[in-house]
Amino acid sequence: MDIQFLGAAGTVTGSCYLFRVGKAKFLLECGQIQGSRVAEAQNREPLPIQMQEIDAIVLSHAHIDHSGRLPWLKRQGYDGPIYTHHASHALCEIMLRDAAYLNEKDAEWENRKRQRKGLPNIEPLYTQDDAAAVMDQFTGIEYEERREILPGVEIRLTDAGHILGAAIVELWLTEDNTTKKVVFSGDLGHRGAPVMIGPAPVEQADLVIMESTYGNRNHRSTEATLEELRSVFEAARANRGNVIIPAFAVGRTQDLIYLLEKHYDDWHIGDWQVFLDSPMAIQATEVYSQFDHLYSAKLFGERSHRPTLKNLAMSRSAADSMAINRMQSGAIVIAGSGMCSGGRVMHHLKHNVWRPECHLVIVGYQAYGTIGRQLVDGRSHIKLWGELIKVNAQIHTVGGLSAHADQTGLLDWYRHFQGSPPVYLIHGERPQQTALRQALHSEFAAEVTIPEREDRIQLN
Numbered sequence: 285m286d287i288q289f290l291g292a293a294g295t296v297t298g299s300c301y302l303f304r305v306g307k308a309k310f311l312l313e314c315g316q317i318q319g320s321r322v323a324e325a326q327n328r329e330p331l332p333i334q335m336q337e338i339d340a341i342v343l344s345h346a347h348i349d350h351s352g353r354l355p356w357l358k359r360q361g362y363d364g365p366i367y368t369h370h371a372s373h374a375l376c377e378i379m380l381r382d383a384a385y386l387n388e389k390d391a392e393w394e395n396r397k398r399q400r401k402g403l404p405n406i407e408p409l410y411t412q413d414d415a416a417a418v419m420d421q422f423t424g425i426e427y428e429e430r431r432e433i434l435p436g437v438e439i440r441l442t443d444a445g446h447i448l449g450a451a452i453v454e455l456w457l458t459e460d461n462t463t464k465k466v467v468f469s470g471d472l473g474h475r476g477a478p479v480m481i482g483p484a485p486v487e488q489a490d491l492v493i494m495e496s497t498y499g500n501r502n503h504r505s506t507e508a509t510l511e512e513l514r515s516v517f518e519a520a521r522a523n524r525g526n527v528i529i530p531a532f533a534v535g536r537t538q539d540l541i542y543l544l545e546k547h548y549d550d551w552h553i554g555d556w557q558v559f560l561d562s563p564m565a566i567q568a569t570e571v572y573s574q575f576d577h578l579y580s581a582k583l584f585g586e587r588s589h590r591p592t593l594k595n596l597a598m599s600r601s602a603a604d605s606m607a608i609n610r611m612q613s614g615a616i617v618i619a620g621s622g623m624c625s626g627g628r629v630m631h632h633l634k635h636n637v638w639r640p641e642c643h644l645v646i647v648g649y650q651a652y653g654t655i656g657r658q659l660v661d662g663r664s665h666i667k668l669w670g671e672l673i674k675v676n677a678q679i680h681t682v683g684g685l686s687a688h689a690d691q692t693g694l695l696d697w698y699r700h701f702q703g704s705p706p707v708y709l710i711h712g713e714r715p716q717q718t719a720l721r722q723a724l725h726s727e728f729a730a731e732v733t734i735p736e737r738e739d740r741i742q743l744n
């Protein structure tokens with residue numbers, strides 16, 4: 285039996301691992317590569333296996349860097365089952381459709397350029413129809429339910445505490461009467477995050493495949509993060525402006541709604557009108573309400589299934605969204621996309637970012653090349669729809685709301701394993717991986733490998 289690393293090896297996105305156990309072959313994750321155009325072109329490269337040969341797919345959670353190529357596999361002819369937690373199944377419905385829409389828009393934009401050059405059109409990576417079709421192949425499972433998915437392959441999902449439904453995947457792989465236990469961390473949550481419970485400990489493994497996104501640093505403390513947010517709302521109230529928060533639809537948005545409710549009095553949230561201005565985030569919040577037994581934070585009313593934050597308005601239509609632009613002050617607007625690379629937040633930037641009384645709160649990672657990154661980097665102007673706009677609003681970067689474990693969190697999770705099993709580090713950039721390898725080695729004398737893409741390791 286062996287494992288081949290097909291993605292997120294030396295990088296964060298595009299998670300994909302191919303397992304061969306006896307006659308069975310299955311994929312763990314099939315994520316989209318995100319980043320530069322050159323990197324994203326790799327999403328179209330064929331896998332080193334025929335679609336008919338893949339017997340099953342196991343998915344740790346709904347984020348696109350883990351699930352995003354499933355509709356593409358469908359398009360290539362993959363017809364087998366996809367096992368994941370029920371909540372991830374529900375979130376994938378929303379997220380894959382949105383990713384498909386973006387892929388269609390990307391192809392449209394690319395084709396307009398190609399037509400002007402006299403080049404033939406390209407197809408989108410996949411369409412909304414592909415995304416809808418692949419959903420029929422999902423089988424939802426519960427946490428802690430051990431299940432045989434193929435001859436010689438048993439899996440169990442355990443709470444990773446990262447986003448709703450996110451799982452650590454335990455795998456028991458049997459070939460020639462020998463069983464090896466592999467534990468795949470998935471994306472591990474941050475202990476102390478507002479809504480999700482931290483990652484569950486696992487004690488036994490012959491081999492650990494572990495994420496390393498923040499392998500080289502620790503997050504700011506929760507208390508410091510809350511103090512930062514409190515002071516932003518206080519300043520914005522004194523300045524009589526609006527507060528714009530670009531947020532990711534799944535996870536960060538629900539964290540913010542929860543924090544605004546929890547600190548309603550001490551942050552004077554009652555003086556504001558709060559808007560959730562993102563159809564995708566509204567849908568994701570509805571999925572959170574259906575699975576409220578998976579976290580301890582109280583986000584929703586007992587029977588209403590509406591968020592308990594009473595002055596929260598859900599802006600579903602474009603007209604709802606545009607109405608917010610008439611507000612000169614008193615609005616807290618949570619809108620996507622999280623990196624200001626599109627979506628309704630662009631309109632709110634246009635109406636607020638040139639006004640010194642307004643505040644912009646950045647709560648997530650901003651990739652190079654995005655408007656969000658330009659704002660964090662302190663650019664004096666940004667360009668929106670060809671128009672140069674002066675940045676006068678106050679920009680705050682609040683780093684403590686990460687959905688990922690930091691170095692201490694990663695080490696704490698590994699600490700539960702008996703006998704320091706060997707580790708393969710994935711889902712991280714080289715500097716983060718090297719630092720985490722060093723830390724795992726010096727604290728546990730663990731044997732740590734940083735695999736390259738395409739590397740194939742034997743298990744027996």
Ligand SMILES: [Zn+2]
Nearest residue numbers: 345347446471
């Ligand atoms: Zn994730």
Ligand SMILES: [Zn+2]
Nearest residue numbers: 347349350471
């Ligand atoms: Zn990830």
